[in-house]
Amino acid sequence: MLYPIDTLTRSKKNLDGVWNFQVDRDGSGRSQSWYNGLPSPIQMPVPSSYNDITTSAELRDFIGDVWYECRLYIPRDWKKDNVFLRFGAVAHTAEVWVNGELVVENRNGFLPFEAEITNLVRQEEKLHISVRVNNELTWEMLPPGEIVTKTLPDGRVEKTLHQQHDFFNYVGIHRPVYLYTKPDVSIEDVVVDTEFTGDVGHVHVGVETKGEAASITLTVQNRDGEVVAAGSGDHATLDIPSVQLWSPNHPYLYLLHCKLFYENGELLDHYVVSVGVRTVEVKDRQVWLNGSPVYLTGFGKHEDADVRGKGYDAVTNVRDFNLMKECGANSFRTSHYPYAEEILQLADEMGFLVIDETSAVGLLSQGVPATGELEPVFSNGRITKELKNYHVDTVRRLIERDRNHPCVIMWSISNEASTMEEEAIPYFQRIIDEVRALDTRPIMNVNLMLIEPERCEVSPLVDVIGLNVYFGWYSTPGDLVKGKEDLHDYLSRWESHHQQPVMITEYGVDTIAGLHKSPPVMFSEEFQVEFLATYHAVFDMFSNVGGEHIWNFADFMTKQDTVRVDGNKKGLFTRNRQPKMAVHSVRERWKSLKVGRG
Numbered sequence: 323m324l325y326p327i328d329t330l331t332r333s334k335k336n337l338d339g340v341w342n343f344q345v346d347r348d349g350s351g352r353s354q355s356w357y358n359g360l361p362s363p364i365q366m367p368v369p370s371s372y373n374d375i376t377t378s379a380e381l382r383d384f385i386g387d388v389w390y391e392c393r394l395y396i397p398r399d400w401k402k403d404n405v406f407l408r409f410g411a412v413a414h415t416a417e418v419w420v421n422g423e424l425v426v427e428n429r430n431g432f433l434p435f436e437a438e439i440t441n442l443v444r445q446e447e448k449l450h451i452s453v454r455v456n457n458e459l460t461w462e463m464l465p466p467g468e469i470v471t472k473t474l475p476d477g478r479v480e481k482t483l484h485q486q487h488d489f490f491n492y493v494g495i496h497r498p499v500y501l502y503t504k505p506d507v508s509i510e511d512v513v514v515d516t517e518f519t520g521d522v523g524h525v526h527v528g529v530e531t532k533g534e535a536a537s538i539t540l541t542v543q544n545r546d547g548e549v550v551a552a553g554s555g556d557h558a559t560l561d562i563p564s565v566q567l568w569s570p571n572h573p574y575l576y577l578l579h580c581k582l583f584y585e586n587g588e589l590l591d592h593y594v595v596s597v598g599v600r601t602v603e604v605k606d607r608q609v610w611l612n613g614s615p616v617y618l619t620g621f622g623k624h625e626d627a628d629v630r631g632k633g634y635d636a637v638t639n640v641r642d643f644n645l646m647k648e649c650g651a652n653s654f655r656t657s658h659y660p661y662a663e664e665i666l667q668l669a670d671e672m673g674f675l676v677i678d679e680t681s682a683v684g685l686l687s688q689g690v691p692a693t694g695e696l697e698p699v700f701s702n703g704r705i706t707k708e709l710k711n712y713h714v715d716t717v718r719r720l721i722e723r724d725r726n727h728p729c730v731i732m733w734s735i736s737n738e739a740s741t742m743e744e745e746a747i748p749y750f751q752r753i754i755d756e757v758r759a760l761d762t763r764p765i766m767n768v769n770l771m772l773i774e775p776e777r778c779e780v781s782p783l784v785d786v787i788g789l790n791v792y793f794g795w796y797s798t799p800g801d802l803v804k805g806k807e808d809l810h811d812y813l814s815r816w817e818s819h820h821q822q823p824v825m826i827t828e829y830g831v832d833t834i835a836g837l838h839k840s841p842p843v844m845f846s847e848e849f850q851v852e853f854l855a856t857y858h859a860v861f862d863m864f865s866n867v868g869g870e871h872i873w874n875f876a877d878f879m880t881k882q883d884t885v886r887v888d889g890n891k892k893g894l895f896t897r898n899r900q901p902k903m904a905v906h907s908v909r910e911r912w913k914s915l916k917v918g919r920g
């Protein structure tokens with residue numbers, strides 16, 4: 323699904339702002355036709371999570387339906403066009419009405435959806451948009467969860483969310499909402515792939531159209547606006563002489579203009595895609611960018627910020643990217659779900675390598691039991707056909723959304739799933755087949771430190787093995803001597819059992835900013851410094867380790883729990899995006915690494 327943009331033939335209107343909002347306590351909003359107007363709304367910013375906007379504990383932890391609505395005029399010059407309403411993401415399920423008519427339903431809180439509303443647009447009246455949002459999770463969705471209901475003595479039904487993942491279930495209209503126009507004869511999709519030989523860049527372009535166009539032209543413009551390559555037709559390879567390759571240190575973007583024409587030369591549609599020419603491959607137990615090995619430094623992140631929750635926020639994102647550049651990060655993982663498209667656009671512009679992850683997190687039946695024993699989830703029937711279909715649908719929609727971004731170098735298909743069961747093989751094979759049918763990028767699967775390399779059934783199927791390791795924290799807490807030994811032993815076992823490169827996708831410790839201890843003890847800033855240094859020394863002993871992502875970039879909110887004090891504090895930065903002490907030694911390391919840095 324193409325991102326809405328203004329071009330010679332298309333217009334868009336951003337609907338972000340303050341919308342009406344109402345909680346539907348007993349779920350009767352639909353039967354009372356709230357889609358025609360909310361009886362007693364309050365104000366709610368869009369995009370944002372609704373949880374932390376008011377001071378109501380009930381709203382923060384509410385489980386069930388809430389409603390949003392807004393009203394607006396459609397510009398008069400949109401009369402001749404087809405009009406679409408598009409949501410960047412609404413967590414987790416949504417139904418949308420326009421002027422009282424149901425136009426689209428969506429399940430999946432991290433991916434965009436849209437509806438054509440041309441027939442509902444009346445020029446002289448305001449358009450009424452109404453959205454019912456539900457935040458319940460089931461074991462047929464990703465991330466999986468369960469709503470447990472209890473009837474209270476007064477007859478009210480109390481709902482509790484049982485979740486497996488370690489981040490707060492923020493919900494609402496999380497990403498920008500757009501109305502946009504598209505001509506009758508239109509560009510429906512553009513697929514771009516790049517490579518180069520010598521100093522000539524090759525841009526392979528596929529264009530999907532609707533309706534009858536006489537011709538399609540394709541031109542590539544450089545940053546100065548000069549046309550450097552041109553072609554025509556719905557499939558073409560455009561050659562760019564003296565190409566400027568895209569990389570984290572040189573995020574050079576070209577603009578690909580696609581135009582559809584009628585026989586008489588009239589322009590029917592125009593769409594523009596940013597193109598970074600670069601190649602990614604995995605060989606010799608390393609990840610290669612533009613023909614050289616690259617070592618990934620950076621973070622597992624979250625879309626999470628004070629007050630706005632998971633709502634898209636340009637201020638936070640640009641700040642985050644500046645902080646990451648400043649400490650020598652060249653990459654990040656979109657743990658544990660697809661991030662806003664605007665974040666990937668920024669990564670293209672500023673130069674970050676992105677491991678793009680699905681929302682398959684928590685595919686363990688009981689979280690992580692204290693005993694260190696994993697519960698089977700595949701063989702005990704927890705993972706159903708419905709869940710698999712949801713997962714397949716998620717990777718398909720993710721790839722269709724993100725495949726043109728040069729920043730995306732890898733697809734991560736799941737985080738910490740139960741991968742030692744035989745039944746995991748057909749499940750993951752199905753997911754991998756779907757990815758391979760759609761795209762050529764390497765595939766990663768991320769394993770928890772409890773997964774034994776000798777018994778992992780899924781790692782042989784992927785290109786890069788992600789490992790989340792916390793020896794000296796979750797195991798032998800506070801003992802970094804033992805932690806170091808265990809980490810070394812664990813990485814050695816992966817090295818001898820698997821041929822693929824290993825990427826350390828998580829390592830880190832909860833650290834309270836401002837807590838200082840000598841000698842270093844858990845939760846102090848000194849302990850975080852020492853833990854990271856200990857791990858770095860071990861990573862450097864393994865040539866198959868292709869990168870290191872600290873868990874996490876910043877402190878983030880979790881559900882209320884005895885093991886979390888105001889959230890997960892493993893950030894290298896606080897939740898307000900200020901540095902902890904360890905930033906300094908991490909920056910020193912990352913900026914001085916001699917290996918390829920892209």
Ligand code: E9O
Pocket residue numbers: 487488489658690692693694738770771772790792796797828873890892
């Ligand atoms: C997933 C991430 O979302 N990995 C977790 C992170 C954490 O900080 C979480 O925020 O807890 C690490 C899981 C490690 C569990 C190890 C259990 C070992 C028991 C001996």
